[in-house]
Structures are given as C-alpha cells and as structure tokens.
Amino acid sequence: MKRRTFLASVPLAAAGLALDGGALAAPRPKAKAQPKPAPEIVPGSGTIDRPDVHGGDRPTGASWASRSAAFGLSGAAGTAHPLATLAGIDILKAGGSAVDAAIAINACLGFLEPTACGIGGDAYAMLWDPKLGKVVGIAGSGRSPRNLSLETVRSRARADGTIPSHGAVSVSVPGAVDCWWTLHQRYGKLKWADLFEPAIAHAEHGAPVAPVVAEYLYRGVKAIKRTDRGVEENANAIATYAPGGEAPRPGEIFRNPDLARTYRMIAKGGRDAFYEGEIARTIDAYFKRIGGWMDRADLAAHRSNWSEPFATDYRGTTVHAIGENTQGLATLQMLNMLERFDMKAAGFQSARSIHLQAEAKRLAYEDRARHYADPAAVRVPEQWLVSKAYAAERAKLIRPDRINRSVRPGNAPSHGDTTYFTVADRDGMMVSFIQSNFRGMGSGLVADGLGFMFQDRGQLFALEDGHPNIYAPGKRPFQTIIPGFATRGGQPWMSFGVMGGDMQPQGQVQIIVNTVDHGLDIQAAGDSPRWHHEGSSERMGEDTEDSDGPIGLLRLERGVPDATRKALANMGWKLGESDGGFGRYQCIEARSSGGRRVYAGASEMRADGVALAY
Incomplete structure (x- = not known):
C-alpha cells in the first residue's frame, strides 16, 4: 500500500499549497472607499435559528430527507467524517x-x-x-x-x-x-x-x-x-x-x-x-x-472476545444485538413490546406512535438499570429479558391513550460521547462498528x-450493594455503545447504528419502525424527526440527574408536527426542547437487482459525515 493512494484525502496544506493568499486563492476585488466599511462576513460563521424554516423541496422520496442514499456495486462506507469515509473507500478499492x-x-x-x-x-x-x-x-x-x-x-x-x-x-x-x-x-x-x-x-x-x-x-x-x-x-x-x-x-x-x-x-x-x-x-x-x-x-x-449476538423477529425482520455488558438487549425488548401494537396504523410521527415507543422505552430501561451488567461477573437473565413471553407481559402495561404512572423492572426468574460507522465490501461482508x-x-x-x-x-458502574453492575476490580462496566444489524430471510439487510449514550436503543428502534412499519428508505428513516426520553425510576450513571419525576422528560426534535406535540402534552407527557441529544446515524443496506448485490449508504444530517458507495 503506497501513501500516494491517500493523497486525495490529505488536506491541501499537507502538500504545501496555499489556502489563502497563495497561487490557488481567488483574486480579491478592491474594496470601495467607505467612511465606515461593513464588517467582513465569513461564510459559514452565522447561525440562523428558524424552526419554521425547513429544507428545500426534493423531487422524489420523503420531503424532509436531506439527500439521497449513495448506491454502488462494489462497496460502501458511512462515517461521521468525510475524510474517514474516503479512507475507507480507498482501502476497499486497494x-x-x-x-x-x-x-x-x-x-x-x-x-x-x-x-x-x-x-x-x-x-x-x-x-x-x-x-x-x-x-x-x-x-x-x-x-x-x-x-x-x-x-x-x-x-x-x-x-x-x-x-x-x-x-x-x-x-x-x-x-x-x-x-x-x-x-x-x-x-x-x-x-x-x-x-x-x-x-x-x-x-x-x-x-x-x-x-x-x-x-x-x-x-x-x-x-x-x-x-x-x-x-x-x-x-x-x-x-x-x-x-x-x-x-x-x-x-x-x-x-x-x-x-x-x-x-x-x-x-x-x-x-x-x-x-x-x-x-x-x-x-x-x-x-x-x-x-x-x-x-x-x-x-x-x-483480550477481546467473540460474542454470539442475540436476535428477535420484528414483523419478518430479524434484529440482532450484542448482549455482553451492553444495553443492546434494550433494543430487542422495545421491539418485542411494540410488535404487540399496529405501529403502521398508529401513523408516522403521530402522538400515538411516539407514545407507544416511549412507553416501551420506559419499561425496557427499568430492566436495563436493574439487570444489565457484565455476564462474566454476574448471572444476567438475558434470554428471559428478550423473550416474547416476557414482552407480552410488559406490553400489557402500555395503555395506548395514557401514561403508565408507575413502571418498575420485571422480576427475573431466580438463579441474575461515541462514534458509529459501517462498511461493506465486494465479497458481501458488512461491518457494523x-x-x-x-x-x-x-x-x-x-x-x-x-x-x-x-x-x-x-x-x-453502580455503587450500591447487591446491584449486578456494582464496581469490582477487574470487572467490565455496563456499556452504552451498541452496533445494530438486521437480516431478512437469512440474508444481510441493514448494518446500522445510532450514537449517543442512552439514545442508542431508542434511536435504533426508531430506525426499525421507520423502515419496517412505514417503508421509508434508509436516508429518510435517519433524517426523520426523533424523540428522546430521559429519566426513569431506576437510574444508570449516564442518566440525567433531573428525571422530572416518575414519567421523565420527552424531548422532541423541531420537525415533529405541532398537532403531535399538543396531543402528547394532553396525554400528560412533559415535553422538553430539542437539545441536540438525538444521536447520530449511519447505515448500509444490501439490496438485490437482477441477481446482483447493490449497496445503499446513508449518513447523518445531524453530524459532519457522509456515506459513499462505488
């Protein structure tokens, strides 16, 4: 591998080219004589906060989508930074x-x-x-x-x-x-x-x-x-x-x-x-x-260890998650509960849909705080937590028209800031990292x-006696970072993830609901307005100190319709402002066209990244 392979990714300054005032700089027009010259405006330095202004009109697809997915036959990469994506593509091409x-x-x-x-x-x-x-x-x-x-x-x-x-x-x-x-x-x-x-x-x-x-x-x-x-x-x-x-x-x-x-x-x-x-x-x-x-x-x-992922079926799509000492099981728990409801009929970005998802989150996160820990150190009831039978019991606690004022973790049977990227190659390997x-x-x-x-x-780590995640020397702490993966018919479909602390399972569920229940493409599914629920009766170390009581705080991005906001407030939800804590997403989808594999790559409009395919 020669270093020149990557010259396209190295900044001009690295090659000794002037960025300002040199040979590549455009000539500057002479300033007109003014008694009080206007201050220079640096492109990109201003911030206009206008929630009533939305993106331009796209000729096809979802109206709110920021761009099209990137398509290719040989490989794809989606990361949180364009130069990292380019490096990945260069490695694939080599x-x-x-x-x-x-x-x-x-x-x-x-x-x-x-x-x-x-x-x-x-x-x-x-x-x-x-x-x-x-x-x-x-x-x-x-x-x-x-x-x-x-x-x-x-x-x-x-x-x-x-x-x-x-x-x-x-x-x-x-x-x-x-x-x-x-x-x-x-x-x-x-x-x-x-x-x-x-x-x-x-x-x-x-x-x-x-x-x-x-x-x-x-x-x-x-x-x-x-x-x-x-x-x-x-x-x-x-x-x-x-x-x-x-x-x-x-x-x-x-x-x-x-x-x-x-x-x-x-x-x-x-x-x-x-x-x-x-x-x-x-x-x-x-x-x-x-x-x-x-x-x-x-x-x-x-030493790292190979870990057999857990999986659950959600309306014909198999969603995979790493158990270990992560919160990956929460994604599966939430989907298992939501499968008991008709999410398509609930409506896209409707109050009913967001209410059902947030209630499933509250129930799953009670279990997350009480049971999730390092399985090498304590007995974690993983199979029970992701079982359909347990989900059926928990789903009965969700009322479609009102908030459950008191949620608690289930009684287990007796016996116990982040980056995401994804890459796919010409051989069919897809990596969710x-x-x-x-x-x-x-x-x-x-x-x-x-x-x-x-x-x-x-x-x-927890510090209370008897907690499965209590600190101990040589023990792995509870982890929030979780990659996502979905298959269909025994074949790979989506390699995806949503970064951001406790937002990650919530964000993964929203991507699955958007694609499976509402049929959105992978870019529109990520660009859709998101919700983020904070607070619960059982806390983990990264949870906000002010959980706003037993119901917590439901934050909504500005793109959520006003009618939805009003209906959620009428249900009793305490709504919070958009604070940027809605995660960042990358995704690669494997499709088939004429017997050939086609990759589609999507990237997050909330970050600096880009997805490319070739």
Whole structure:
C-alpha cells in the first residue's frame, strides 16, 4: 500500500499549497472607499435559528430527507467524517476487506473526531460473515484496574452517589486496539501497517476541523479546564486538543503529531505495542505519576472476545444485538413490546406512535438499570429479558391513550460521547462498528506524549450493594455503545447504528419502525424527526440527574408536527426542547437487482459525515 493512494484525502496544506493568499486563492476585488466599511462576513460563521424554516423541496422520496442514499456495486462506507469515509473507500478499492476498511476508518476518526472516539476507548462490532452465512459479534470492552478497590471508588464518589466522569477513578482498560487486532487476524486482507497510513498522514500534516466536531471540542476543552472536575492533571489534554490554549474553530487546521507517533508504533508492533510495549510502559508511568491505578498488568491481561449476538423477529425482520455488558438487549425488548401494537396504523410521527415507543422505552430501561451488567461477573437473565413471553407481559402495561404512572423492572426468574460507522465490501461482508471514549471526550487524562485521551467508561458502574453492575476490580462496566444489524430471510439487510449514550436503543428502534412499519428508505428513516426520553425510576450513571419525576422528560426534535406535540402534552407527557441529544446515524443496506448485490449508504444530517458507495 503506497501513501500516494491517500493523497486525495490529505488536506491541501499537507502538500504545501496555499489556502489563502497563495497561487490557488481567488483574486480579491478592491474594496470601495467607505467612511465606515461593513464588517467582513465569513461564510459559514452565522447561525440562523428558524424552526419554521425547513429544507428545500426534493423531487422524489420523503420531503424532509436531506439527500439521497449513495448506491454502488462494489462497496460502501458511512462515517461521521468525510475524510474517514474516503479512507475507507480507498482501502476497499486497494483490495481490503470491510474489516480492513473499518480499522482504517476508526484510526482516522480517533484523530478527526476525538470528541467521540479514540484508542483510549472501547469498541464493539457485529458483522455479516459471508462464509459462515451469519452475524458475528465481538466485544472489545476493558476492565477496571485490579488495584482500585470498591472502597476507594466510593470515597471518590460524587454527592449523588455516582462515580465522577473525569479523573483516574473513571478509567478502565482501553479495548479498541485489541478489538481491531482480533478482527484483522480473522478477516484482514491487507497488511496491518497499511491500515494506519491515512490516519498517520492526517495526524502529521493536519486536517480542517469539521463544524460539529469543533463545537464538541470547545465544550470538552472547557470542561477539562475546570478545576473542580477532579482531574489529576489536565495540561496534557489541553496541549493536545487546544494548542495555544483554545480549541480549534471550524475549518482551522488541527494536527496531532503525538498521535501519529503512537499510530506508527501500533502499525509496526501490532496490539502488543499498545498493551505490552512502549505505549504500555508510558501509560503505566503516567498513572503512577498522577496517582492513578491502571498499570501494565491491567493492559497485558486484556483480550477481546467473540460474542454470539442475540436476535428477535420484528414483523419478518430479524434484529440482532450484542448482549455482553451492553444495553443492546434494550433494543430487542422495545421491539418485542411494540410488535404487540399496529405501529403502521398508529401513523408516522403521530402522538400515538411516539407514545407507544416511549412507553416501551420506559419499561425496557427499568430492566436495563436493574439487570444489565457484565455476564462474566454476574448471572444476567438475558434470554428471559428478550423473550416474547416476557414482552407480552410488559406490553400489557402500555395503555395506548395514557401514561403508565408507575413502571418498575420485571422480576427475573431466580438463579441474575461515541462514534458509529459501517462498511461493506465486494465479497458481501458488512461491518457494523461502534467505538467510544464515553462522556465529554473521556476522562480528561492524556498520557505523556501519546496524543489520545483515556475513556471514562468506569463512571457507569453502580455503587450500591447487591446491584449486578456494582464496581469490582477487574470487572467490565455496563456499556452504552451498541452496533445494530438486521437480516431478512437469512440474508444481510441493514448494518446500522445510532450514537449517543442512552439514545442508542431508542434511536435504533426508531430506525426499525421507520423502515419496517412505514417503508421509508434508509436516508429518510435517519433524517426523520426523533424523540428522546430521559429519566426513569431506576437510574444508570449516564442518566440525567433531573428525571422530572416518575414519567421523565420527552424531548422532541423541531420537525415533529405541532398537532403531535399538543396531543402528547394532553396525554400528560412533559415535553422538553430539542437539545441536540438525538444521536447520530449511519447505515448500509444490501439490496438485490437482477441477481446482483447493490449497496445503499446513508449518513447523518445531524453530524459532519457522509456515506459513499462505488
């Protein structure tokens, strides 16, 4: 693999071409003499907040869709950043598998979208294995430090009894790199080192910061700078993500040479470079220096594991989910309940439809908070939770015309901030991949000279005695990140996901309802206005502190019709403003035309990304 393969993805600045005032710059007209010259307007710098203004009229398809899906015969990729999508397409065109492209994409996003992901975090994936003819899952989730006791964690807890989102007490072993390596050992076609060339080029030469990434970088750096966040040190994070003291603005060129150097070590030494070599030694020394707990032994002991996904049938579509220590079961629980209702007859974006979905969410999330945990550490009643029989019992608690004022978790039988992308290749492999540092870019901690932030996933441990998700040394915390996959007739149909904490199962369900019940194409299904329910009687670490009572808060995007809003309010729902917390989505659909496979790719209009196919 030659570096020139990726020159199309590298910014002009990397090639030494002037972006302003140089040979490529357009001549500027002479300004007219004015006593008071008008201030210069920078294109893209303004924000017009007009909820009554909608997008232009499309000649076909859903009126609210932002664009058409991208179609191709040989491969497709959808990510949260255009340069990452281009890198994935380049890998596919060079003969790489969908897994090769996924690794290259994730490495790029660790630099391009550090607000959502990076090698300091965990990763999960589901993929269609065309040779096995089935969906395969992998869990790359790290464990808590073995030298960190429950007593110490409790002594660092916040006033509300939860673990802080910043600082060494929230750090668990990063699982992403080992997940990449494990996938590549089974499914890779290109050389391991080749997969890091695009990311290294971007990190060394720099790339313009995308608008949504810039917004979250600003927020993340602002949070890290606060002295009351419990971060043992923040100088490394500020130097990495806010060179000069301030986070880069949209369009500014950002570099991360430390990350490029780290990627070079991983490219040369494989996963061992990260978990046992120079990177591991640097991490060990860093946490000793700041008084943290993770060490080389924790890193060396980490391994990803292949995980058999759970599945449920929803009106002829089989929806798959990883169980493990994730919230993937919630998607299946919600769909099992909704299957008991005629969602098509309920109407698209109607009050009845949103009410039924939100009530199913409330019931499923009670179980999520009470039962979901690391199945390697405790007995989780997974089969019971996703059973049709249990769903039938829970569905009886949903009243189509009113809110259930008191929802509780079921009694189990006795015995216990994120990026998503998807890739498909010419052989029929489809990869659904999700990777995250969790809330607010992560823990706020960046090891000396490595250029990436450690995740704060440990925040999601419970601290109450008897809870299956209670903190313990060497245990995996509850995870919110979940890839999505759907098959039809035993063949792959959709590789998809919706990012964003507790929004992920809610968003996945909305995509399935939009496509299966209402027949929307994959782009319109993602562009449709979304709802997001917050709060429940049983809380997890990432839930909002103010749940607005037992019913919680139902947030609606502005595109939800006014009549629907009024009807939901009349039912008793407390409605919240649109706050940007509705997740971000990518999807690849496999179709058939004349006996040939056709891929369709869709991307999220709420983020900076793009889907491409060829």
